[in-house]
Structure formats: C-alpha cells, structure tokens
Amino acid sequence: MSPSAALSSPRDADYLFLDLDGTLTDPSEGITRGVMYALERFHIHEDDPKKLCSFIGPPLYDSFMQHYGFDLATAYRAIEYFQEYYAAKGMYENVPYPGICELLHTWQKEGRKLVLATSKPETFAVRILERFGMADAFTLMAGGDVAETRVEKKLVIAYALERLGLTGLERCLMIGDRKFDVLGAAAHGIPALGVLYGFGTEEELRQAGARWLANDVKSLADLLRRDTRP
Numbered sequence: 001m002s003p004s005a006a007l008s009s010p011r012d013a014d015y016l017f018l019d020l021d022g023t024l025t026d027p028s029e030g031i032t033r034g035v036m037y038a039l040e041r042f043h044i045h046e047d048d049p050k051k052l053c054s055f056i057g058p059p060l061y062d063s064f065m066q067h068y069g070f071d072l073a074t075a076y077r078a079i080e081y082f083q084e085y086y087a088a089k090g091m092y093e094n095v096p097y098p099g100i101c102e103l104l105h106t107w108q109k110e111g112r113k114l115v116l117a118t119s120k121p122e123t124f125a126v127r128i129l130e131r132f133g134m135a136d137a138f139t140l141m142a143g144g145d146v147a148e149t150r151v152e153k154k155l156v157i158a159y160a161l162e163r164l165g166l167t168g169l170e171r172c173l174m175i176g177d178r179k180f181d182v183l184g185a186a187a188h189g190i191p192a193l194g195v196l197y198g199f200g201t202e203e204e205l206r207q208a209g210a211r212w213l214a215n216d217v218k219s220l221a222d223l224l225r226r227d228t229r230p
Contacts, residue, residue, distance in 0.1 A: 010173055010193050010212050010223050015166065016107060017157060017185065019176030020118035020125055020143075021056055022198025024100050024134065030086060030093030031056050035063075038081035044068065056199045057178040059119060059151040079148055083121070091124050096132045097197060099217040104137040110226065116141040117160050117174070117184075119151045140164055153184025161188065175220070176200075179208035195220060 007013055021027045032049035039046055046052060055063045060082060064075040082090075107114060114137050118125050122143030129135040142160035144151040150159060157174070166172075174185030177198025185192045186209055193212040194205030205213060214220035 007171070007173060007191055007211075011226050012171065013112070013173035013224070014171040015113045015115060015164075015169075015173070016224075017115045017117045017160065017172065017174045017190065018104075019153075019174075019178070019181045020116060020120055020128070022177035022200070023175060023181075023195055024096060024104075025128065025132070026095045026097060026198075027093075028053055028056060028199075029095075030090030033093060034082045034085040034090040037085040038064075038078045039068070041081045042068075042074075042078065053199060057119075057180055059148065061148060061151075076148065083146065086124065091128055092131065094128055094132075096134070097217055099221075101132060101134050101137075103217060103221050104134055106221075107224070108137045113139040113164075115139060115160050115164065116143065117153065117156050117181075118142075119144045119153060119156055119180070121146045153180045154187035155184075157184055157188055157190070177205075179204050182208035182210045193220070193223065 018024060032052040035052045035055050036046050060079050061072065061075040064070045064078045070078060104114060116125060116138055120143050125143040126135065126141050129141065140160060140163055142156055142163060144156060150156060169188065169190055172190045174181055174190050174192040177195045178200040182192040182194060182205060191211045193214060194210035195214045196202055197216050202213060212223055214223055
C-alpha cells in the first residue's frame, strides 16, 4: 500500500506513530551535552552546544562519522561514552513541548492507539515518558536498542508493527519532525505529518514526502481534531 492510497485526512487516523525527540520533547540540552562529553574522551573540545544540534534525529554513529570523521568502530565507542552521560543525567535534561502531554491523553480518550516509534534506545525513551506523565497514554512504546543495531526509523516501525501484530495500515499515521520519520514511515506505506516546532525544516520535510505539516502543538491538535458534533 502506498501512502497515497491511505489516509485522506490525518483526523481519520486510528494508529498514531509518534517520534520522541523534537516531536514530544525538546532533548537538545541532554543530547548536545552528551555529545560534548563523548567528544572530550577523544580530546575534542566543543564550546558551542548549538553546533551539535545536528546530532538530534539521525543515528548517532552516522553523526559522529559525518561530522568528526570517526570510523565505525570509533563511532560506536563514542556512543558508549554518550550513553554513560545520557543514562546518568542527559535523559533528564529534556523538556516536553507545551500542551503535548494533554494532547496525547486527549487522543487516547478518543480511542486512538498511540505508538512510540523512536530511534532513541527504548530503555531511555520509556523512562523519559514515565518521568513526564506521558507513558500511560501509549498502547506501545517502541525504540532503538542500546547496541544501536535498530536505529533506522523503518526498522523501529517494523519492530513496532510486529509487536502490535498490525497488518492493516490504512488508518496509520506517522508524526515526526525529521525526514527520517517521513522516509521510515514511507517504507511501510504509512503517510507522515511533519511538525515544524522540532529540528527539521519545512523544506526537509516536504522533500521527504510529508503530506501534512503542523507549525505548533495547537496546529497539530487542529489537524487531528475529529468532528464530535451529533
């Protein structure tokens, strides 16, 4: 099934696959500090955390290789250092976007099935959502693995679909802020809604094939609002 054969409107979606970083929470402080911590282990000192925001979204090993010339083995060592910091502190240097928690619970009360689909290691993602009172809105929380073998979004979505036992995807929608979310969903024939309050640009999301865009959490709520009039 191609995305064009799926939803005619995001409000028709019954299964909402949701990214975490840049969609539900702003993780920039924890991730950039974790990257700085890892780089210091290689005697690379970065003073400007904003320079490291490009690490939010893609698989970490890709970013270490692309931006610092690490080979794959070195990139995986850097990830181990990153996770040291992230497990102890970085995951809590994280802020939910205003209104997102209430929106998740509204969707849940409407009978929608919320499915977390994040490349972040699942163990961290679950703890973050529990900390911010979001976890109970989700039917399933699926994430990457600590070994970084399941980090591509299409693999995370495949893992989620397998755990759900879901084969009919006509009422599914992916919501995320980066091209990785859009392309990962497209690999399964699931259309995507891109949010512009995260870390991706409108150009990035449109080029990847996002069918709808939301400027903020209110716009996201409006796009999915169902007509409850009798």
